[in-house]
Amino acid sequence: MPRFPAVAPRHETVFHQGQPLNYTLVFRARRTIGFAVRPDGSVHVSAPAGVPADWVAAQVLKRADWIRQHLADFARRTPPVPARRYHAGSSHHYLGRPLALRLAEGPRPAVAVAGNELVITYPAPHAPARTEAVLLAWYARQAPALFAESLARVWPAFEGLNLPRPTLFVRHMRTRWGSCTPTTARIRLTPDLVRATPGCLDYVLLHECCHLKVPDHSPAFYALQSRLLPDWELWKQRLNALPK
Incomplete structure (x- = not known):
């Protein structure tokens, strides 16, 4: 040669x-x-x-x-998720905002956004595992309303496609943001999405809604997604840039 x-x-x-x-x-x-x-x-x-x-x-x-x-x-596929830190001052996101963790003592578990802080309250003693459990449970409680608001923003884009309006479910998923079963019009979203901006959440939900029309990831799927959300790649990049 x-x-x-x-x-x-x-x-x-x-x-x-x-x-x-x-x-x-x-x-x-x-x-x-x-x-x-x-x-x-x-x-x-x-x-x-x-x-x-x-x-x-x-x-x-x-x-x-x-x-x-x-x-x-x-x-x-999402990359392996490194362990998050749950001590005072560590950073956690909610709706795209980085918030400093503040721990407080109180009679019952509670989470509140106060300025640039995420205040987590529960009876002493404080421990990272307990803090994590309280925060993740709070994320899950916020998820249904936030996901419903996202569907209200996204679904009008599908008008005229003669698709069934999906039913949303909150499900913890380690390796996926969401999934869709087209035959039952069920969409599952991980509550971890409440950490992202509403635009990123809308991108994930629109992606799953597109599967109601095109179940696979064929060129027809991406043509539909690009038509309904031309800048979807930008939102995907922002979502992937969210600290794990």
């Missing part, structure tokens, strides 16, 4: 069904083309040295559905 000089990776884009598909292209001393989709959402293509970039782009388009499916699978 002839030797070719090393070539720096190239950042390329093709358009598949009107949607951009970005990938990093590197030419190597190999006989076949290789594709890799990584958990961070990046796409990497290794091509035989000497082949035209246009030929590579054509091969990417042939594998576009496969690539999109893997990107969707990784997008639905």
Whole structure:
């Protein structure tokens, strides 16, 4: 096989069904083309040295559905969640706002937002495990009303699609923000979403509502999601940037 000089990776884009598909292209001393989709959402293509970039782009388009499916699978997975800290002064989010934790003594568990603080009250002694339990229970109590408000904002976008209005359920999920069962029109959302901004919550709920129309993550699904929420990728990035 002839030797070719090393070539720096190239950042390329093709358009598949009107949607951009970005990938990093590197030419190597190999006989076949290789594709890799990584958990961070990046796409990497290794091509035989000497082949035209246009030929590579054509091969990417042939594998576009496969690539999109893997990107969707990784997008639905959340990274491992590091342990949160539950001592006085540690930061916790509510509706997108970072709030400093303040512990107080009282006869019964309670949580309140006071300025830039999240005040957690319960009988002494204070311990991280007890603080965590009180806070997570409070998140879960806030969730139904906040999720209902989000559905009221999101659902008008689906007018005219002849879909059943979904029933929302609160369910703790470690690896997913939400899930949908199209046959029963049931959507489950993790109460951890109350930590995010309302816009991020709306994005997750709209995503799950789109599954009422398109159950999988096919190009038709993303076409629908993009039509109803053109800047959904921005909201997804903001959601993923939420401290774990």
